[in-house]
Amino acid sequence: MADAQALDEVVTFTSDLIRIDTTNRGGGDCRERPAAEYAAEQLAGAGLEPLLLERTEGRTNVVARIEGSDPSADALLVHGHLDVVPARAGDWSVHPFSGEVRDGVVWGRGAVDMKNMDAMILAVVRAWARQGVRPRRDLVIAFTADEEASAEDGSGFLADEHAELFEGCTEGISESGAFTFHDGAGRQIYPIAAGERGTAWLRLSARGRAGHGSRVNKENAVTRLAAAVARIGAHEWPVRLTPTVRAALTELAALYGVEADLRNVDSLLDKLGPAARLVEATLRNSANPTMFDAGYKINVIPGEAVAHVDGRYLPGGEEEFRATMDKLTGPDVDWEFHHREVALEAPVDSPAFAAMRAAVEAFAPEGHVVPFCMPGGTDAKQFSRLGITGYGFSPLKLPEGFDYHALFHGVDERVPVEALHFGVRVLDRFLRTA
Numbered sequence: 001m002a003d004a005q006a007l008d009e010v011v012t013f014t015s016d017l018i019r020i021d022t023t024n025r026g027g028g029d030c031r032e033r034p035a036a037e038y039a040a041e042q043l044a045g046a047g048l049e050p051l052l053l054e055r056t057e058g059r060t061n062v063v064a065r066i067e068g069s070d071p072s073a074d075a076l077l078v079h080g081h082l083d084v085v086p087a088r089a090g091d092w093s094v095h096p097f098s099g100e101v102r103d104g105v106v107w108g109r110g111a112v113d114m115k116n117m118d119a120m121i122l123a124v125v126r127a128w129a130r131q132g133v134r135p136r137r138d139l140v141i142a143f144t145a146d147e148e149a150s151a152e153d154g155s156g157f158l159a160d161e162h163a164e165l166f167e168g169c170t171e172g173i174s175e176s177g178a179f180t181f182h183d184g185a186g187r188q189i190y191p192i193a194a195g196e197r198g199t200a201w202l203r204l205s206a207r208g209r210a211g212h213g214s215r216v217n218k219e220n221a222v223t224r225l226a227a228a229v230a231r232i233g234a235h236e237w238p239v240r241l242t243p244t245v246r247a248a249l250t251e252l253a254a255l256y257g258v259e260a261d262l263r264n265v266d267s268l269l270d271k272l273g274p275a276a277r278l279v280e281a282t283l284r285n286s287a288n289p290t291m292f293d294a295g296y297k298i299n300v301i302p303g304e305a306v307a308h309v310d311g312r313y314l315p316g317g318e319e320e321f322r323a324t325m326d327k328l329t330g331p332d333v334d335w336e337f338h339h340r341e342v343a344l345e346a347p348v349d350s351p352a353f354a355a356m357r358a359a360v361e362a363f364a365p366e367g368h369v370v371p372f373c374m375p376g377g378t379d380a381k382q383f384s385r386l387g388i389t390g391y392g393f394s395p396l397k398l399p400e401g402f403d404y405h406a407l408f409h410g411v412d413e414r415v416p417v418e419a420l421h422f423g424v425r426v427l428d429r430f431l432r433t434a
Helices: 004-019 033-044 115-131 155-161 221-234 243-256 265-278 318-329 351-363 380-386 417-433
Strands: 051-054 060-066 075-081 105-107 139-144 169-174 188-196 198-207 286-294 304-313 333-341 367-374 389-392 414-416
Touching: 004 033, 004 105, 004 115, 004 417, 033 051, 033 060, 033 115, 033 139, 060 155, 075 115, 105 417, 115 139, 115 417, 139 155, 155 380, 169 380, 188 243, 188 265, 188 351, 198 221, 198 318, 221 286, 221 304, 221 318, 221 333, 243 265, 243 367, 286 318, 304 318, 318 333, 351 367, 351 389, 351 417, 380 389, 414 417
Parallel strands: 075 139, 075 169, 169 389, 188 367
Antiparallel strands: 051 060, 060 139, 105 414, 188 389, 198 304, 198 333, 286 304
């Protein structure tokens, strides 16, 4: 079991990593190297030999391997990203890169996404070094750059250029799973991610006839694009139940003592109350317009207009997504993928999922573990190129009223110290027994 020093270290590591500003503004504007060097130093202190790997100067990744006791067992990848999204200090109660520990809470950008998990990994590995613990399976530890943008300098680079470092890995764990979801009626639910929607970031462009703003123009690029964007924003996508979402709905229905009527999902969601939030975003594909760029002067009709759409598609849903975009954009608007990544599905009846469930229940016996599909994506997409099945498992025991999802990319991001302690204990147990 994780020792007292590990519980102290996870708080220190979380705070220290937050203080290292690894803001990823996109377009290559980020420098993870100081955080990577910090993580490598802690791994080296546990007797490991971490490698620092870069595709682009300053965009640093860290990889290390822990040899397991069973050479016949498949290896397990344990990964976390080092970069964070931007934060405006004026919007926060504390400085977002202070790493302040106040009233039993660690504050700052990355506290839940995902320097907390990075710190848990480091704390567990160092505790094992003190205790002489070896896991059953080989563990590959990876801290990545660029997850908050394209992952080209991070997990994509590692998967494409350093596949040999992940030899034998069949499964992996990372962010966004095994956190406490309070349903408001006394139940504590711990969703473990066993799937991700695919990423389809789109660039839409419309061409027309440029001209004077005072004249009639039926080939107005702005009008054409605006109409397409409005159609996309108003589109109602049909329900498509993936195996992971079916499993989530079935287990939630059993927990609430209602019939799992998957033919009438809207009625079922009504019976699940707040717990419906765990699945409602992954019942369908989605496409949300997010950016619009057109024109350069108020009295000039531009010849081109551009928009961007954040699209997400379910496992098995890419073909439907493409066909729908063709229909909604129409003949006057072209679209292309600005960034595309695959959707993922992981088995919920695997030994690894059972071990995750058991680890959570050992330290939260009052909790109810259920599978779920993440609406967004993680580095598991890139590592899937190597045949690695990804799960979301970064355990946190959170108090009621603590809105975990709202803090992702939100203001006043923070994590309770007790949640970090729980995470270390659960992660330690899982990695020993997986």
